[in-house]
Amino acid sequence: MTSVNFVNDLNDLLNSPNVRVQLSVPQLVEEATSRGEAVLTKDGAVKAETGKYTGRSPKDKYMVEEEISKDKIDWGNVNRPISSDVFENLYAKVINHLKQKDALYVFKGFAGADPESRLSIQTINEYAWHNLFAHQLFIRPTAEELAAHQAEFTVVYAPTFHADPAVDGTDSETFIIVSMEKRIILIGGTEYAGEMKKSIFSIMNYILPEKGILPMHCSANVGPEGDVTLFFGLSGTGKTTLSADENRKLIGDDEHGWSDNGVFNIEGGCYAKTINLTREHEPQIYDAIRFGSVLENVMVDEETRIPDYHDGSLTENTRAAYPIQAISNIVDPSVAGHPKTIVFLTADAFGVLPPISHLTKEQAMYHFLSGYTSKLAGTERGVTSPEATFSTCFGSPFLPLHATVYAEMLGNKIDEHGVQVFLVNTGWTGGEYGVGNRMKLSYTRTMVRAAIHGELINIETEKEEIFGFEIPKEIPGVPTEVLNPRNAWADKEAYDKKAKELAKQFESNFKKFGTVSIDISAKGGPLVTE
Incomplete structure (x- = not known):
């Protein structure tokens, strides 16, 4: 086995004459274009291509089995174990690979806009455009903060180093390896810059709960009275569209923490x-x-x-x-108070979930753990009809700890701050995809704004019989016939059948959380599945 001294090897690399630290945006643009990594667009953006990998490689992501973390991590398909020996050998090879390069780029910054809980990070990049990406996505330090900066976590990113699975113990040429003990993220064999962003988010999902802070994969905005709303939702549910409101300021669009002080953006971009x-x-x-x-x-x-x-x-x-x-309409710095409203977004292509429903705490925990939306026919090869998709806590690929840790924290915070939680279906009404119609965006906006403004708290509701949702009987500006999805279907028996099919899929998915979640399922899950 290769002898590795992580601190010395990292310092040797950072002190190499080829290292360029904290270059400005214009300098990084010049480096990326002059080195042929990228081209400039008409508006001055840097355009790069990521080659073979145009998205994350979740099957090539590993966490090192280490004493300090092995009993906390929820091992499985998301958090795949790898040995310290494999990690150390690959680390040594990557360091030697980077030492041969004529230029390396280092960005120093932070994850977390709340100074009390932020994480000091640095990225070491082979590509200038990757370093520019890090500069734009993470929180940039002031000159004073930079002078005192001591990285708590380091991303070592070598896209042109490809692992040999037969020798290096990986499944492919690509690897994203996290060592909590060495506080290093090692990335190689892929040019997709998003691996940096999501690796740091995974780290925050491990670190923040230990501080009593709930990490969340959501967007957030705040109104003129300081009222904060969180928007959770998978791709295609309308999270970006609905959280962008000219009358409210954006806190952040993707990753947040919820501490005793309130909500803060984890990112700077x-x-x-x-x-x-x-x-x-x-x-x-x-x-x-x-x-x-x-x-x-x-x-x-x-x-x-x-x-x-x-x-x-x-x-x-x-x-x-x-x-x-x-973005012009933002909170800067990206911190605000405690949420008043939480919106879970789903695009239900089966057309059975209500366009809006008020959730109990237990229902909120259940649907947070479920993280439901649906794939449409034609969106992926082999998908010929709508399919239910579940992503735990609306971010399963980034959760190192057991999902119930995050759900229980959410439930406690809902109780502590009296948060109102709503499930909003931006998908189909009057029938499933191909039969019914997509819910009008104008109706959804009206319903969401009513929820945010507290107009749906003390109004008359009716209980939906299969999922147990409380549905408003009337919302000004929204046709009453769409509020209860069963009423919108011409064939009521077909609706009941489809709703029970979806409820059964929820129930089947929820079994993976084990006995810990029986109480949540009993109080927050579907009432009828047969």
Whole structure:
């Protein structure tokens, strides 16, 4: 086995003459373009392609089995164990690989906008554009903070180093390995920059609960009276669209912590999907893409350098990374008080969930653990009809601890702060996909605003019989016939059958949480599955 001294090896690398620390945005843009890593678009954004991997590689993500963490981690398909020997050998190889490069780039910054709980981080990058990505996505230090900066976690990123599975003990050429003991994230064999963002989020999901802070995969905004709303939802549910409100300021679009002080953004930037992006539908994102922004896998005209956001020939997962300050209507710094309202978003393609329902604490915990939405026919190869999709806590790939840790923290905070929780279906009504219609965005906006403004707390409701949801009988501006989904179906028996099918899928999915969650299931789950 290779002898590894992590501290010395890391210091030797950081003190190499080829290392460039904390370059400015213009300097990083110059480096990325002059080295042929990226090109400039008409608006000054840096456009790079990520080659073979245009998204995360979850099957190549590992956590090192170590004494300090092995009994806390929820081992399985998400948190896959790897030995210290494999990690140390790969680490030594990557360090030697990077020492041979004529340039390396280091960014020093933070994860977490609350100074009391933020994590000092640094990234060591082989590519200038990766370092620019880190600069835009994480929290940038002031000159004073930089002078005193001591990294608590380091990302070592070598995209051109490819593992040999037969020798290195990995499943492929790609690896994302987290060592809680050495406080290092080792990434190789992939050029997809999002691995950095999500690896740091995974770290925060491990560290923050130990401090009594709930990490959350959600967007957040705040109203003029200081009222905070959280929006949880998987891709395609409308999280970005509904959290962008001209009358409310954005706290953050993706990752947050909830401490005894309130809510704070974990990041310093946004990582927005750009496929089919238009100024008309997403003006904030469209206008945020300017000098210094990073575009991933977006097709750009070679002569005009104008991006074509409708071209998904490289991937549908085209992305833009930019600092949150590129959005005009924000809270800066990205901290606010305790949430008054939580909105769980789902795009139910079966057309059976209500467009809005008021949840009890137990129902909130149940649906937080479930993290439900549905895939549509045609969105993925082999999907010929709507399919139920469950992502624990709306972020299962990033949870090192058992899911019930996060759910119990959420339940406690709902109790402590009297938070109102709503489940909002932005999907289908009047029938499943192909029969019914998508819920009108104008209706959804009206319902969400009514929930945020406290207009749905003391109104008359009716109980939906299969899931046990409390459904408002009337909301001004929304047709009453769409509020109860059963009423919107012409064939009531077909609705009952489809609703019971979905309830059974919820029940089946929930069994994976074991006996710990029996009480949550009994009080928060479906009433009828047969």
